[in-house]
Amino acid sequence: MTKPTTKYKTSEEVDFVIVGSGAAGGVLAKELSANGFRVVVLEQGPYLTGADMSHDEIKVLQEDLLTNHPELQPNTFRKTSAEKARPQRAVAYGRCVGGTSVHFTANYWRFHEIDFIERSRIGEIAGTGLADWPIGYADLEPYYTKVEWEVGVSGLAAASPFDPPRSKPYPMPPLPVKSSGVLFERGARKLGLHPFPAPMAILSQPRSGRSACVGCGFCWGFGCEVGAKSSTLATVIPTAERTGRCEIRPNAYAYRIATDATGRAQGVLYFDERKNSHMQRAKAVIVCANGAETPRLLLLSANKEFPNGLANSSGLVGKYLMFNTSARSVGVFNEPLNDYKGFTDSRVLHDFYELDREKVGFYGGGGLDARFDLTPYFFAMNGLPPETARWGKNFKAALKHNYTRTMQIHSGGTSLPLETNAISLDPELKDAWGLPALRVTYKDHPDDLKAIRWLNDRAQQVLDAAGAVRKWSRPIAEQEFAVHLLGTCRMGNDPATSVVNADHRTHDVKNLFLCDGSSLVTSGRGQPTMTIQALAYRAADRITALAKRGELNS
Amino acid sequence: MAEHWSAALAAAQHAHAAAQSGAAIKCEFFTAEMAEEVAAVAARIIPTDDTPGAREAGVVYFIDRALKTFARDDQRLYTEGVAKLRAIVRERFPGTQKFSALREEQQDAILQTLDCEPPVGVRPFAKNSVSQSFFETLRQHTVAGFLIDPESDRKGNRGGIGWSLIGRDTAHLFQPPFGHYDEGYPGWQPTAADEVGKK
Numbered sequence: 001m002t003k004p005t006t007k008y009k010t011s012e013e014v015d016f017v018i019v020g021s022g023a024a025g026g027v028l029a030k031e032l033s034a035n036g037f038r039v040v041v042l043e044q045g046p047y048l049t050g051a052d053m054s055h056d057e058i059k060v061l062q063e064d065l066l067t068n069h070p071e072l073q074p075n076t077f078r079k080t081s082a083e084k085a086r087p088q089r090a091v092a093y094g095r096c097v098g099g100t101s102v103h104f105t106a107n108y109w110r111f112h113e114i115d116f117i118e119r120s121r122i123g124e125i126a127g128t129g130l131a132d133w134p135i136g137y138a139d140l141e142p143y144y145t146k147v148e149w150e151v152g153v154s155g156l157a158a159a160s161p162f163d164p165p166r167s168k169p170y171p172m173p174p175l176p177v178k179s180s181g182v183l184f185e186r187g188a189r190k191l192g193l194h195p196f197p198a199p200m201a202i203l204s205q206p207r208s209g210r211s212a213c214v215g216c217g218f219c220w221g222f223g224c225e226v227g228a229k230s231s232t233l234a235t236v237i238p239t240a241e242r243t244g245r246c247e248i249r250p251n252a253y254a255y256r257i258a259t260d261a262t263g264r265a266q267g268v269l270y271f272d273e274r275k276n277s278h279m280q281r282a283k284a285v286i287v288c289a290n291g292a293e294t295p296r297l298l299l300l301s302a303n304k305e306f307p308n309g310l311a312n313s314s315g316l317v318g319k320y321l322m323f324n325t326s327a328r329s330v331g332v333f334n335e336p337l338n339d340y341k342g343f344t345d346s347r348v349l350h351d352f353y354e355l356d357r358e359k360v361g362f363y364g365g366g367g368l369d370a371r372f373d374l375t376p377y378f379f380a381m382n383g384l385p386p387e388t389a390r391w392g393k394n395f396k397a398a399l400k401h402n403y404t405r406t407m408q409i410h411s412g413g414t415s416l417p418l419e420t421n422a423i424s425l426d427p428e429l430k431d432a433w434g435l436p437a438l439r440v441t442y443k444d445h446p447d448d449l450k451a452i453r454w455l456n457d458r459a460q461q462v463l464d465a466a467g468a469v470r471k472w473s474r475p476i477a478e479q480e481f482a483v484h485l486l487g488t489c490r491m492g493n494d495p496a497t498s499v500v501n502a503d504h505r506t507h508d509v510k511n512l513f514l515c516d517g518s519s520l521v522t523s524g525r526g527q528p529t530m531t532i533q534a535l536a537y538r539a540a541d542r543i544t545a546l547a548k549r550g551e552l553n554s
Numbered sequence: 555m556a557e558h559w560s561a562a563l564a565a566a567q568h569a570h571a572a573a574q575s576g577a578a579i580k581c582e583f584f585t586a587e588m589a590e591e592v593a594a595v596a597a598r599i600i601p602t603d604d605t606p607g608a609r610e611a612g613v614v615y616f617i618d619r620a621l622k623t624f625a626r627d628d629q630r631l632y633t634e635g636v637a638k639l640r641a642i643v644r645e646r647f648p649g650t651q652k653f654s655a656l657r658e659e660q661q662d663a664i665l666q667t668l669d670c671e672p673p674v675g676v677r678p679f680a681k682n683s684v685s686q687s688f689f690e691t692l693r694q695h696t697v698a699g700f701l702i703d704p705e706s707d708r709k710g711n712r713g714g715i716g717w718s719l720i721g722r723d724t725a726h727l728f729q730p731p732f733g734h735y736d737e738g739y740p741g742w743q744p745t746a747a748d749e750v751g752k753k
Contacts, residue, residue, distance in 0.1 A: 055726065056706035058624055058698065156742060177742070179733035189745060197742050215728035335734035340722055342732050376701035376722060381694070390669065391599040391693055392662065396607065396719070403720035404733070 006247045010267075010278045014038040015547070017268050017282035019254045019297065022099020023529050024516040024536035025288030026232025030239045031540030033246035037547065040247045040280050041240075042270050045095035047250035048102075048233075053223040057377045060222055066103045068095045072432040077480055079443045081420065087429060090440035091292045092483050097250055098233025100290065100483070101529065102223045105344045105373065106201040106230065108153045108530040110144045112164045113137040114354050115524050115531075125363055128445065129320050129417040133521045134493045134502040135538075137164055143534040151230040151533070152207050155199035162194065162350040172205045174198065174346075175213060179337035180407035181346030184370030187466030188349055198345040198369060201230035201530070210234060215342045220373035249280075255435055257285055257301040257310055257512065265310075265512045271433055284511040284552045286504075286543070288536070291321065291485030291517035295423045296438050298489070298514075311489075311506035311514075316499055318423040320490055321442060322415035322523040323482035325366070325452035329409045329459035330383065331468030336404035339372035345410075346370060352455055353525055364451025366413030366525045368459055372406070379403055386472055409459035412526020413452045415486070416445040423488050444478050452476055484528055489518035503542040504535070511552050515539045581618040583629065587652075589614050591636050594654035595689075596696040598661050606715045608696050616699030616710030617692070628691055635688030639664070665689065 008014050015037035018025050025041060033039045048066070059065050068091070076085035094100035114121060116133040124130070145168045147153065155170040157163075174197035177185075181198075188195040202219070203212045211226040219229065227234035240246040251273040258266045258279060267281035287294045295318035299309040309317050348369045355365045374383045380399055383406055389395045421443065425436035456473055463471040492498025495507035504515045515536050517528055524531060546552055581589050593614040600608040608614075621629050642664055643653050650656060653664065668689040686694075699710035704717065704724060711717060714724040731737040 054706065055703040056708065057702060058620075058708060059706065063624055159742065159744070174742070176730040176732075177736050177739050178730075179735035182735045182739055185742075214726075215730075215732075216726040217728065218726075333735070336721065337735060338721070338723075338733035341728035342730070376717065376720065377698050379720075380697045380701055391665070391696075393601050393603060396600050396603070396605075399720050400605070403722065 006244055008040050008247050010280045013281040013283060014040050015283050016286055017280045018286045018288055019268060020099060020288035021097045021232060021237060021248060022094055022288060023101045023232060023533045026236045027533055027536035028286055028288060028515060028540050029246050030236035033240045033243040035544045038245050040249055042252040042254050042268060043097050043248060043250045044253040047097045050225045050227055053225045055218045057375050066094055066096050066223055067092050074429055074431060074437050076426045076429055076437060076439045078441050081441055085426060085439045090481055091485060093290045097237060097248055098231045101231040102233050103221050104529060105220045107345055107527040108199045108201040109527055110164060111524050111531045112353055115522055118522055122357055129419055131521055134491055140534050140538060141167060143537040146537045147530060147533045151201060151235040152203050153199055153201050154204040156197045159196035160194060160350050162353055175200055175202060175204045175343055178339055178342050178346040180339045180370040180372055183466040184347045184462060187462040190465040191461060193349050193351045195347045195349045198348045202343055203228045213343055217340045217342055219344045254297055255300055259305060263305055263509060265509055275433060286513040286515060288516045291488045292423050292438055294514055294516055294518045295488040299425050300435060311499055311508045311512060313508050314496055314499060318488050319419050320417040320487040321421040321423055322417055322486040323479050324415050324484040324523050324526045325413040325448050326526060327411040327452050327456035327476050328474045329456055329463055330472055331407055331463035332402055332405050332470040334469055337407055338404050339407050344371045344373045352458060360454060362447040362450040364414045364447055366411055366455045369410050371408050371410050385470055409462055411452060411455035411459050413455055414525060415448050415523040417487050418445060486517040486520045486523055486528055489514045490521050491519045504539040513543060583621040584618050588636050590654045591639060592617055595692055598665055599693055599696040600700050605719055608700055611700045611715040612712035613696050613699035613710060616708055617695045619709045620695055631688055631691055
């Protein structure tokens with residue numbers, strides 16, 4: 001493969017400038033360049049390859065090889081707007097070509113029909129912004145299928161009785177089962193539940209010149225050396241570059257979307273590696289910078305015409321931030337599972353996807369999955385039973401006994417959209433480029449906490465039924481840190497109550513589109529990336545149609 | 555697995571021999587005396603018993619390198635921490651100057667008085683060296699130095715000793731069966747229950 005050399009001048013007006021090269025930005029870059037458009041992708045992080053990936057926990061997790069750096073780009077956090085936000089790392093996201101899809105776990109189930117229509121199904125929930133999406137599952141189904149076949153998703157169709165309808169089976173069989181998956185399946189079935197092979201964006205078979213998974217087990221938080229994880233770095237980005245019409249421009253930190261006197265976007269201002277400022281001109285701008293950085297960029301782009309930030313006539317840019325709730329139950333078994341081998345997940349269950357609000361007394365639902373996502377150091381710090389000695393011979397003995405015999409059940413749940421939970425600009429703290437830092441205001445809704453505790457209790461029952469000799473839970477508390485960044489520029493038909501329309505076009509700026517976690521109207525059940533990517537494929541079709549009709553120039 | 559252990563033990567013996575040879579520990583940051591004290595504390599955090607511990611895994615070299623790289627902000631914490639540790643030793647065991655000269659039970663007694671802070675939640679992606687005690691920082695560095703990928707250039711987990719101890723194969727390519735419970739798994743089968751559960 002020759003390294004693509006397409007380069008555009010910043011003064012040259014390309015068709016699209018895309019901010020961000022992650023799950024959504026990568027897909028849009030590939031689709032639009034394949035459709036004949038000239039595309040520049042601005043990625044704030046470096047362009048790494050498989051050879052740059054590492055299993056060094058310090059390099060990857062402590063020094064943020066793949067992620068936003070807390071010293072260069074500090075965050076502040078507060079629970080409510082009554083508090084002054086304090087400096088604290090509140091979000092982690094991918095900061096490299098491929099974005100968060102490089103280091104994610106790669107759970108890839110689809111949202112269910114209910115996710116798009118909860119408001120009309122269950123009615124208003126007072127004090128929340130629960131709303132229906134302007135599109136439904138049927139609108140997205142072809143794009144879910146496209147994701148599975150284009151990037152490569154392993155799984156078994158019709159294995160879950162709760163799965164939404166699908167037009168095509170998975171392109172390849174599920175990954176092999178792990179011991180945690182067998183135990184989870186055994187325990188869950190004893191309880192009358194319906195575990196199924198985890199749909200994963202990891203290749204179980206070689207595909208399109210990419211290797212199948214080699215089972216190293218360093219998925220969560222790490223990048224894949226062999227390209228078996230279906231990140232955009234391993235899949236659509238090389239395809240986009242091969243069109244000869246797409247330039248991926250790394251180390252380009254976007255800080256402002258420029259608009260002209262008529263309120264149209266002209267291009268994107270960014271800092272290069274040396275902190276020199278440039279402006280890439282384009283006929284249209286697409287922001288795919290994630291649910292935290294996308295609203296931040298719009299707020300940073302405030303000007304005379306748009307004093308509250310770009311595309312913010314609704315006042316909702318940055319609001320309705322949703323994290324997804326999550327819990328971990330830990331179990332220890334008699335025999336070695338060696339669950340560090342392989343990949344993270346091999347079994348999931350969706351029996352509790354949609355809880356009956358009348359019956360349980362709260363809104364919510366979620367998925368449970370059998371996993372092991374603790375790399376050696378973090379296992380030693382966080383994976384041992386709570387009363388274990390922290391040093392000395394008993395600590396050593398516990399490490400020796402437990403590491404191979406431990407598994408976790410992860411519960412992922414809903415977050416209600418609350419207008420008070422938000423991304424905004426910190427009034428005081430600045431990042432290393434002198435830009436206002438990202439401020440996060442977040443407090444879980446009581447129902448979200450009730451639901452995740454309820455789900456975690458089920459996880460404990462599954463561990464018991466599977467024969468765990470020890471089990472415990474990691475504490476569940478109000479969240480102050482997130483990797484799922486959703487809902488902050490929500491999609492809707494009404495410009496007064498949403499930021500983008502069903503085509504991902506902002507209501508206020510006709511040649512500005514937003515597509516990433518920020519578009520989500522509801523949170524799903526803890527695995528959003530598949531849906532973000534399906535939305536991106538759909539957005540690419542919509543934007544292509546608009547461009548071909550000449551609507552972006554009007 | 556057996557051959558794995560023998561390789562690790564050979565490496566451990568080599569490391570132990572080097573550690574016992576009397577040659578001063580060569581460091582980038584530590585003085586020989588500091589290195590000796592830090593190595594002695596690390597050896598109580600992950601002691602050597604019938605299996606190798608922090609000493610054989612060369613944890614002190616990892617920490618020395620750490621203080622010149624990712625943990626350079628902790629240099630003062632170590633310098634002051636070791637000085638304070640020695641002051642405690644002199645106070646509690648008059649006539650003794652060095653922590654490393656104490657018997658193991660005496661060392662443990664001192665470390666117990668230092669380990670009074672509640673554990674700080676260590677979470678990937680969180681910077682974990684902020685406002686922590688000397689002992690907690692050293693504890694975390696010891697564990698990291700024992701369990702870091704031995705193929706990394708961090709100088710820790712010498713010979714893969716740490717991974718051998720916890721039962722982690724030092725290879726990075728694995729095929730099923732992975733563990734006891736997935737051996738002989740017949741493949742995923744739908745059950746009658748799945749049919750009943752259908753909406």
